[in-house]
Amino acid sequence: MIELTEVTKRHPGGVTALDRVSLRVGAGEMVAIVGPSGSGKSTLLNIIGTLDRPTSGDVVIDGRRVGGLGDAALSELRAGRIGFVFQQFHLAPGTSALGNVADGLLYTGVRRAERARRAAAALERVGLGHRLDHRPHELSGGEKQRVAIARAVAGDPPLLLADEPTGALDTASGAGVLDLLRGLHAAGTTVVVITHDREIAAALPRRIAVRDGRIAAPEPA
């Protein structure tokens, strides 16, 4: 599902965020990318999510070589094959939960009525079937993140990238969100969770530790 070969990312100004990183994540795996802040793990996520291009090296996502793709093809890849979950949720404030989730399908070419139907199904799946018409400010932090997860998985992408999904949540809500991600993994989705929290990482089947832009030795479970 994810194949990185000798990936280097140098920011303008000379900071090397990633240094010859190679890693491979198979389809259906659930992986934690763990590291302290500044370790380069967010850059890694952006490159896996095709939001950023490496300075050098080779990136293959879902069988597609990212380096050779233009903006349209990359956008298509993100729309159909990759779901994103962010620490800050990024929900549209004036829009209902259903509307937010349906907007996640806006760029997939699915018709309006079908988008609403799939959005309702996705919200049902994350346990928010009773909150379709609530606006983000009427939801708790955990519920907001569930809406964001529903948005990410409404199109059934094979790859789900979660950037500090529990970073803004209390322990109980965070645990609920992790359970949800584990459920998605069990259903066949490849899940990559970025976190600085060793406890969370320890609870996932596989860990990739990042330090100073390099893959560190795998930690014992």
Added chain:
Amino acid sequence: MTARLAPRDAIAVGGAGLRTRPLRAFLSALGIAIGIAAMVGVVGLSASSRAGLDREMARLGTNLLTAQPGTDMTGAQAELPLTAEAMARRVDGVREVAAIGHLDGVAAYRTGKIPKTDTNGIGVYAARTGLPSATGARLAAGRWLDAATGSYPAAVLGATAARRLGVAAPGPDAQVLAGGRWFTVIGVLEPVALAPELDTAVLVGWPAATSALGFDGHATTVYTRARDAAVERVRSVLGATANPEAPDEVQVSRPSDALAAKRAAGRAFTGLLLGLGAVALLVGGVGVANTMVISVLERRAEIGLRRALGARRGQVRAQFLTEALLLSLLGGIGGAVLGALVTAGYALWQGWPPVVPPWALAGGLAATLLIGALAGLYPAVRASRLPPTEALAAP
């Protein structure tokens, strides 16, 4: 395959920014609205005033021609021959002829106690009985001179003359002194649009002027109503007909031309006001551009999210361009309605038929869309060039 957004979705996405900040949208649309309202209003008012003038011209008729004596070769005042009226009546296409004759050196006064030099600019004229029908003059009060009263010391006053002489209403008590003789005022005219010289006139009957005031019988203005189709032909021969011996000493004019000139003068003024409206519109466009730049800055996270959800650069660009277009379209429609209302209100108040030319509305909306596109282009391109990672990192 990433499909294009359906038009309905594109408009919904473009309009989302306006819905979340309605006050800001309203204020920046207002700038456009004021510009469009000014332009539609200027065009509408000028069209309405023209329509009003046209209506007045149609009522007054454009077939009135006047013949007056000019000057002879030595520069002295010429006079029309005594046969001028009868000759004019024989011209083919002439329907009506009437005349007035100025009584040189005769002034009119309310009483004999007024110094002789205070003539108030009022002239005394001999008038033919057909004068009202030829000139379109109407009586405000009283009666016009007829075959009987025309021989007696009776007078009809022009509107201005009546006011200056202090004659409120005709009647046996209303008398004016002209050439040392008392004349009873039997009628007062309304202002005459096509013959304004009658407004300051004291008109007495042709026979009475001859017998009582020493009138020599020479007409000083011959009024001719021609058939509409024959106006130009009559105009070309009227001078030679009125004074065959010295056609160059006759000035022929068409009073409705003066009204038409008024219309042309209004047009130049309209151009100036239209320019002012365009400046207002431009300022409104700058307001929209400003709003859009701020909107893009504030919504970096949203832009990043949409990119992560699979929006192409072009789709982000289209979103903000749509927002700018909707914003200015909103202002344009509001402005067009406002301009039309102002036009209708002012025109009705002025007694003009309200006219808002469709091309002004269409042009206004087209200008709006053009301004919106120009104002939105730079912010939209900036939004689309924003790297997704940078956009997502924004607070």
